[in-house]
Amino acid sequence: MVDSEPGNLASDWYLLSGAGKSHTALSDASHSGKATWQCSKCRAPRPGTGPIDIEVRHPPEDSPLSFISGSMLGLISADLVSKLGGAAKWLHVGSVRLEGHGDLPTWRTVHGQYDLVVRGNRSVGHWVCDECGRNVYFALGSRYLYPAPDPAIEIYDGRMGRLVVTGAIVDNLDASRWPELDVRRIRVATKPRDGLTVPIGATRR
Ligand SMILES: [Zn+2]
Numbered sequence: 202m203v204d205s206e207p208g209n210l211a212s213d214w215y216l217l218s219g220a221g222k223s224h225t226a227l228s229d230a231s232h233s234g235k236a237t238w239q240c241s242k243c244r245a246p247r248p249g250t251g252p253i254d255i256e257v258r259h260p261p262e263d264s265p266l267s268f269i270s271g272s273m274l275g276l277i278s279a280d281l282v283s284k285l286g287g288a289a290k291w292l293h294v295g296s297v298r299l300e301g302h303g304d305l306p307t308w309r310t311v312h313g314q315y316d317l318v319v320r321g322n323r324s325v326g327h328w329v330c331d332e333c334g335r336n337v338y339f340a341l342g343s344r345y346l347y348p349a350p351d352p353a354i355e356i357y358d359g360r361m362g363r364l365v366v367t368g369a370i371v372d373n374l375d376a377s378r379w380p381e382l383d384v385r386r387i388r389v390a391t392k393p394r395d396g397l398t399v400p401i402g403a404t405r406r
Pocket of ligand 1: 240241242245333
């Protein structure tokens with residue numbers, strides 16, 4: 202599904218996510234090793250963690266962005282990483298093995314160098330993880346960004362296999378060629394609509 206407009210500006214932002222519903226889980230071996238990279242409180246990759254190599258029980262089936270269930274770690278198809286080209290430098294991209302089969306070259310793990318909270322306006326929950334310092338945030342309703350992200354950073358991690366990218370990235374992707382990639386414009390609000398007064402900006406991980 203593509204909701205993009207021609208002639209994107211550098212200040213336009215899009216949310217990329219998998220249009221499919223499938224996700225996958227860590228193998229038992231990888232599950233027991235996740236303490237090396239995962240925050241035990243909020244389940245996101247710890248700050249300073251580089252590329253994460255994992256083993257999964259089965260590959261996700263139906264979209265180029267997915268995630269590991271029970272984790273904030275995303276999965277991205279190797280094709281999509283290639284299409285991002287040099288902009289993939291904003292991501293930590295690790296390897297994926299398939300349980301009982303070895304390397305799974307069509308998939309990579311993905312988490313961003315920078316986190317960005319995609320905000321909403323209903324049923325809002327927010328706290329700062331007391332173990333890793335991450336903004337943990339949940340909300341329903343219409344999605345928006347606030348404050349405006351720094352466009353010098355072209356890709357942010359929206360968690361669980363969601364990426365927030367500039368309009369220039371979407372133009373380069375030729376998103377209509379990715380029918381299983383959900384591409385939605387996300388606007389920058391002039392003020393928060395979730396009732397929160399604490400600053401929730403992008404954070405380097
Ligand atoms: Zn945490």
